[in-house]
Amino acid sequence: MDSRAAVKKIGLMVLALVTAFHGVTDTAAAAARTDGPVPALRDIYRDDFLVGVACGGYVYRGKDKDIGGLVGKQFNCLTPENAMKWQPLHPAPDVYKFDEADKLVQFAVANKMQVSGHTLVWHSQTPDWVFKGTDGKDASRKVLLARMREHIQKVAGRYRGKLKGWDVVNEAVADGGTSVLRDSPWKRIIGEDFLEKAYQYAHEADPRAELYYNDYGLEDPAKRDRAVRLIKGLLDKGIPIHAVGNQAHWTLQSPPIAEIEKTLQAFTSLGIKVNFSELDISLYEWGDGADRYKTSVSDDILQKQARRYAEIFALFRKHSKDIERVTFWGPTDKYTWLNFFPVKRSNHPLLFDRAGLPKPAFWAVADPS
Numbered sequence: 001m002d003s004r005a006a007v008k009k010i011g012l013m014v015l016a017l018v019t020a021f022h023g024v025t026d027t028a029a030a031a032a033r034t035d036g037p038v039p040a041l042r043d044i045y046r047d048d049f050l051v052g053v054a055c056g057g058y059v060y061r062g063k064d065k066d067i068g069g070l071v072g073k074q075f076n077c078l079t080p081e082n083a084m085k086w087q088p089l090h091p092a093p094d095v096y097k098f099d100e101a102d103k104l105v106q107f108a109v110a111n112k113m114q115v116s117g118h119t120l121v122w123h124s125q126t127p128d129w130v131f132k133g134t135d136g137k138d139a140s141r142k143v144l145l146a147r148m149r150e151h152i153q154k155v156a157g158r159y160r161g162k163l164k165g166w167d168v169v170n171e172a173v174a175d176g177g178t179s180v181l182r183d184s185p186w187k188r189i190i191g192e193d194f195l196e197k198a199y200q201y202a203h204e205a206d207p208r209a210e211l212y213y214n215d216y217g218l219e220d221p222a223k224r225d226r227a228v229r230l231i232k233g234l235l236d237k238g239i240p241i242h243a244v245g246n247q248a249h250w251t252l253q254s255p256p257i258a259e260i261e262k263t264l265q266a267f268t269s270l271g272i273k274v275n276f277s278e279l280d281i282s283l284y285e286w287g288d289g290a291d292r293y294k295t296s297v298s299d300d301i302l303q304k305q306a307r308r309y310a311e312i313f314a315l316f317r318k319h320s321k322d323i324e325r326v327t328f329w330g331p332t333d334k335y336t337w338l339n340f341f342p343v344k345r346s347n348h349p350l351l352f353d354r355a356g357l358p359k360p361a362f363w364a365v366a367d368p369s
Contacts, residue, residue: 052327165210
């Protein structure tokens with residue numbers, strides 16, 4: 001029996017057990033699924049694409065004694081969730097705080113994981129001083145370009161040769177309106193060529209690193225069109241972009257699989273790869289502010305999430321030649337950003353529950369056929 005057949009057999013046994021636990025907490029249901037071996041996703045998808053995870057310092061600090069082992073076993077690429085963003089890393093003009101980023105890279109190396117950097121240029125989680133002159137007004141184009149270049153050289157240069165690639169620019173495409181680009185301080189002060197400069201500086205800092213553009217909501221046809229126009233324009237100018245990161249913060253119902261596939265094909269038609277860079281499947285639709293899963297998640301919902309993950313990974317496997325990496329935005333439900341955004345509540349969007357035990361969604365991903 002090959003490894004995928006074995007996974008499927010185990011999964012069927014597990015799903016049969018789950019039906020006997022209707023209505024219990026997700027942790028209790030998951031506990032019923034640990035009788036057999038838990039395979040490693042990094043092994044299952046070895047010939048398809050990297051299976052990554054976003055993590056913070058909790059993964060190496062030891063307060064959660066099991067999380068480091070789970071991450072090291074299951075995933076083969078690590079994205080520092082916040083440690084390489086401008087605000088925590090470079091909070092003041094002459095202050096850099098590399099400790100957590102360095103330790104995450106060390107953890108990844110020790111566990112034979114690649115590292116994907118996130119993110120060099122973003123309008124959010126960037127301190128106000130970056131965009132201000134000495135008079136408190138907006139900095140000049142020259143000053144802001146110099147700050148961007150210094151930051152990218154310092155950060156990407158520190159990890160030169162150690163990272164697989166970088167999300168160089170994050171979320172620059174407008175959500176609506178007629179403009180391709182978001183009205184960010186980067187665009188207002190520097191101009192639309194701020195992206196060209198960012199990729200130029202990143203390539204200079206680490207010529208061998210892959211360079212990515214990363215954004216959300218790309219299944220919306222209008223935003224997808226804007227993003228495709230942006231990337232095509234940059235590629236036509238010779239700007240080195242190796243992949244588009246589709247954040248993939250999706251829900252049980254949206255976006256439709258057909259739109260996910262159209263988006264993937266739209267970018268790969270440009271001759272580049274796609275990273276599904278921040279994957280999670282929220283139990284809440286956007287705009288729903290309830291906290292209905294605070295104490296438990298019914299088996300019906302867990303199975304619905306499992307089916308959703310299964311159809312998504314069936315699509316990923318179908319297009320595996322065009323996909324370089326699929327990264328989950330957090331290792332377990334305990335560490336998901338969706339427990340705090342858009343409101344504070346209990347969400348359960350990942351493959352492992354708060355105790356680090358595999359959910360039905362895990363087994364669906366282990367064998368989505």
